[in-house]
Amino acid sequence: MTIDFTKNENGLVPAIIQDNETKNVLMLGYMNQAALDTTLMTKKVTFFSRSKNRLWMKGEESGHFLELVSIKKDCDNDTLLLQVNPNGPTCHTGSDTCWDEPNISNYGFITRLENTIKKRKEEANTQTSYVANLFEKGINKIAQKVGEEAVELVIEAKDNNENLFLNESADLLFHFLILLQAKGFELHDVVNMLKSREK
Structure with a gap:
């Protein structure tokens, strides 16, 4: 070099x-x-x-x-x-970075979406927020929505309409992120689980 x-x-x-x-x-x-x-x-x-x-x-x-x-x-x-x-924090102050930021994965738009879901959950305005409304109905309703969206995605996967397939994919991912937060997790927890299985 x-x-x-x-x-x-x-x-x-x-x-x-x-x-x-x-x-x-x-x-x-x-x-x-x-x-x-x-x-x-x-x-x-x-x-x-x-x-x-x-x-x-x-x-x-x-x-x-x-x-x-x-x-x-x-x-x-x-x-x-x-x-x-x-191998541990990088900054001499004990912080992960020299900009005093946590060294965690950022998934761009998906991370922003997770933050929006968390905000809607905390605000709990069921009058105007679909997400807050789902959280209000509880884990069973949220899990049911994930199941419904998964079935709809499987149905669209068998057809040739790419737009419908992508829309159902987006719906499933959105509701899955809501389910994760309802269970107290975020996407990085799932990624870490996948990493633990890497051979």
């Missing part, structure tokens, strides 16, 4: 650290050639510490190492993106 360490007078390049699973950015550090070589050799992320003025393996004191998965360079060959598996 050819990196241009000459663009900065100190011979350092930024190294962005990203969780390999969640894709969250955990921290930003700096590397020189020796730090990069050490990282590649040990498979544990090593930086050049500007405050200590020496090589510094992340986790050398805390034990919260960053296990290297992959390294990419940017189009100008002067910035690195390292994907890692963190």
Whole structure:
């Protein structure tokens, strides 16, 4: 890997650290050639510490190492993106990230939808909210709706109307997310269960 360490007078390049699973950015550090070589050799992320003025393996004191998965360079060959598996919190403050955010998976729109469902449940306005109304009727009604939507999806799967099939798929996923929250879970709990079965 050819990196241009000459663009900065100190011979350092930024190294962005990203969780390999969640894709969250955990921290930003700096590397020189020796730090990069050490990282590649040990498979544990090593930086050049500007405050200590020496090589510094992340986790050398805390034990919260960053296990290297992959390294990419940017189009100008002067910035690195390292994907890692963190062994504990990344920030020295004890936070998962240096932005004081939890390092949990974010599924984009699906996560927003889960948050909307949670908000409707908490507001409990059964006059205007279909979701709040379902929660008010209880777990049996919610589970029944999931079953109904699953049957409708199976029926549409046997036909050739793609629009109806996708609509029923959306209905099933929506009601499944409601059921998860009714049981006190979220989608990441299901994903973790699937990961535990990975061989």
